[in-house]
Amino acid sequence: MDKEEIYKKLVEICGEDDVSIDDADLIATGDWIAKGLEALYDHISFKAGFLVTPKNKEEIIEIVKFANTHKIPIIPRAANTSLAGQVLPLKENTILMDFGKHMNKILEINLEEEYVVVEPGVEFWYLQEVLAKDGYFFPAEPGSAFSCMIGGMVGNNASGASSFRFGTTRDYVKGLEVVMADGSVIHTGHKKNEKSVAGYDLTSLFVGSEGTLGIFTEIYLRIKPLPKNEVSLIVAYKNLDNAYKAIEIIRQLDVDLALLEYVDQMTIEGMNANFKYRLKKGILTKKIKVPKRDGTLLIRLIGPQFKEALRKVQEALSNPEIFSTDLPKIQVLEEPLEQKHLWDARHYAGPGIARNMDPPKIPRMFIPAVLDIAVPPSKIIEFLKKAKAISQEFGILPITMGHIFDGNVHLISAQNVTEENLAKIKEYQEKILDIVYSLGGTITAEHGVGLWKQHFLEKEYGKETMEIMKKIKRALDPNNILNPDKMGVGEIPSIVHFKEIGDKK
C-alpha cells in the first residue's frame, strides 16, 4: 500500500491533527546509538513513516485492524526513554503510535483497595505527585523517573536502584487492557483481586514484551503507602575491598534498606559535577560533595526504626576490628530535599561527567550490551573484579555503578562512533558477556532487549527457549506488525553487529 493511501486512512481514523508525516516528527530522537550511526553512515536512517497520536482505544483498534490487513508495522511509544532501541523504526511506513498527547489520564484511584487505573501515557513522576498527596506511591522507580511513562514502564518491566527492596514494575501490574494485533481487545488479570491463579498469567507475559505482543490501553497498578521516614548516607572507604566487606556486613544487618549503591570514582566525579552546577544555579542551597574514594557506597534507610537502623549501620561500618585504619568517612543526609539531590545526582552521574569536558566533536554512544548486566548477587564482587581487568585490557574505562543487592551493575562507557571503535565495542561487549554468562547472569536486568541486544539472547536462553518465544509472537501477531524485528523474536537486523554496515560518509 502506498504512503498516501495509508496517510488518508490514518487521517480518516484520527483526524488531521493527530497524524503527522512531517520529518521532524518521524526521525529517531530517543536513541544515542542510532543517532551516532546515522551521523557516521549516510544510508542509515531510523525514520518512521507516520506519527499518530490516538485519542482513545477505539482509534487504536481501527488503526491496528487496518495495519494488520495491510501488514503495516506499528510501534507503540510512550516517553521514548528506552535504552536498547525498543522504539526505533526499522521498516518503511512504520506507524509510530505515541500516547503522550492524549492518552495520559489517571482513570481511577482507589486508595481503599490500593490500586490505580491509568492510560499508557501517564508520566511516572506525575502519578507519584498525585499519589503522594494521599500518602501513596507506585514503588517501581526506574532511573528515567523524571521522564518515563507508565505504558513504557510496563512494556519494559522497568525497575531501578530500589528494586531489590520494592520489586520491579511487574510486581505492581494487577492487570491490563490490551489491543491485540487483530484489533480484538482482551483483559488480563484482575483490577481488585489480590490473588488469582486462574489460567495462564497473561499479565506477566505482556509486561516486558516491549510492544511486540499487544498495545496497552488501560493499566491496573498496585500502589503502596509512602514510607514516611528516611535517611541517606554516603560511606567512603579509601580501599575498595573494604567497601566490599561493608556490603557483606550490611547484608547481615536487620535494617530496612531501600537503596545500596556502589559508586566508582568516575561516578563520583559525575555526581559532584552536577552538585556543583546545582549549587551555582541556586537549585541546591547547601553544598553536597561525595568524597572521591575507591570504596564509596550510597545507602538509604527507611521505616519507623530508621534512626536505630542508622545507628546500627554507622557502628557496623566503622568497626575498627574489621576496617582497621581505613575507617570510613560517613556523611548523613537527613533533609528530604538534600536526599533527593543525592539520588538525582546518582541517577545522572554518567552524563554528569560530560560537564567537566568540552562537547564531543564526533558522535558518541553507550556500549549497549554491557549497560545493565546482572549476575547472581553472590557473584557481584567477582564480576566487578573480572570486568575491571577486561576493561583495562581494552583501554575502556566504563563508569561502574551498581545496585549491589540484586547483582545489577551498569558499565557505562560513552564511546566515539567510528568504524574502528565499533569493532572494538563489538569485541569488548562479547568478552564482558562471556563473564556474565559464565557466572549465570543476564544481559539485561533493567533496560530491555530492544534492537541492540537481541542477538545475544540465544546464548542466554538456548535455541529451544527462543523458539518458544518466537512461537508466542507468531501466535499473537501472525503478520508481524507489532514492533517487528525486536527482542530476538523476529528477523535480527545485521546492523546490531556493528560491522560491515556499509559505506561511510
Next chain:
Amino acid sequence: MSENMIKYYYLCNVCGTCRQQCTVFRTNLLEVFSPRTRVTLAGNLYLNKLGITKKTKETIFSCVLCGICENACPSGVKVLDTIKATRKYLIEQGEGPEAIQKLLDSIIEEKNIFLLENEDRMSWAEDIEDKIKDKIKKQSELALFVGCQESFKGSLYNIPESLVSIFEKVGIDFTLLGDEEWCCGAPYFLMGIRNEKVEEIMRHNIEKMKELGVKKIITTCPGCYLAWKEEYKKFDKELPFEILHSTEILADLIKEGKLKVEKEYKKKVIFQDPCDLARHSGVFEAPRIILKSIPGLELIELEREKADAYCCGGGGLCKATYPEIAKDIATTVANIYKDHGAEEIITACPACFDNLMLGIEKIENINIQDIHSLLLALL
C-alpha cells in the same frame, strides 16, 4: 550555518530528562517540542539529514528560551545556544516566521519593535508629564532605560510611571533618553543574530548614555536588562555602566530605610520570577525583599522556586508567532499558582505581566499586579 547548531548534538544522550519541566513541551506533550528533539533537529539540519519542515520551524521558533531544560540537563547541553543558532540559520534561509521578520526589520527602520515612530517613545509618560519634563536628556548619573514594550504599549505604561513616581517620592535624580532611546536589540539576540545593523543600535544607545554622564542604567524590563548586561558587555568590554534591574535599586532603598511601606496589603501572592532576571541573571532576592517589606502580604514560595521557577510563556518571542502556545503556558502556570493558594500574581517584567493577563482570562479569583505599581500604591 553556525557550529553551535551541532556543538551539543553529540553531547546530548537523549535521556529526556528535559521533558519534565520544558515550558512548551508541557503544554502539548509532543516529543517534537521537547528540548532533546530540538537539539536533535538542529543537528540533523546541520548534517543535512533533514530538510526545513513546518514542524522544525514551529518547534525552533516556539521555544520560550526560559532555560529550565538547561537546569535539568545532566550533561550540560546548552539548548538555548543551539536554538538561537538554528533560528539564525532559518532566518538566513528566508524561513523565519513573518511576524519575527517584521519585528526585526522594525528595529532597524524605526528603532522600536512596533513599527511606530520613535519620536513617540515618551507616550507612556503623557499622564506624568510634569514629573519627567525636565528629566529628558538631562545630565545624570542614573538613567532609566524604558524599553519598547513599556514605551508603546498602553497596558504597560503604569510600570515606568510607577517607578518614576517612587523615584520622585524618595528624591532620586535620573535621566531619560526620550526619542534617543532605541530598542535594546534583544529580539536580534533571541534570534542568535548580532550583525552590523544591531551593533549600530547598541553603539547609539551606549553613546547617548555616555553623553549624559550616566554611570548606572536602570531597566524595569528584564529583557532589556539581560541585553545590556550580557550582549552590550560582550560588544563593549569596557562598558562604563552598572546595569541594575529596578527591583534591585528599590530593594536597596528598602534596606537603607529610605523606602518604607506603611499600608497593609492582606493578600496571598506568588512572585513570578522573570526568566531573564532570575534564571538567566541570578537576581532572586531583590523582588522578595520588596514584597517581604509589605505588612500583611503573604508570599507563597513553591517547591519549584528560583532557578527552577515556572516560566510564564511570554519570552523567547514565542508569542509573536505562536500566541496560542504562549497563552496556554500562562493559563497552566496561573492555574498552578491558584492551586497553591495565590490570590494575586506579582510580576516584575512587562512580558510576564502581559502574558499572564491573557492567561488568566478564564480563571476566576486571581489577578496580576506589577510590583512597581503595587509598591507605589502602598507608600
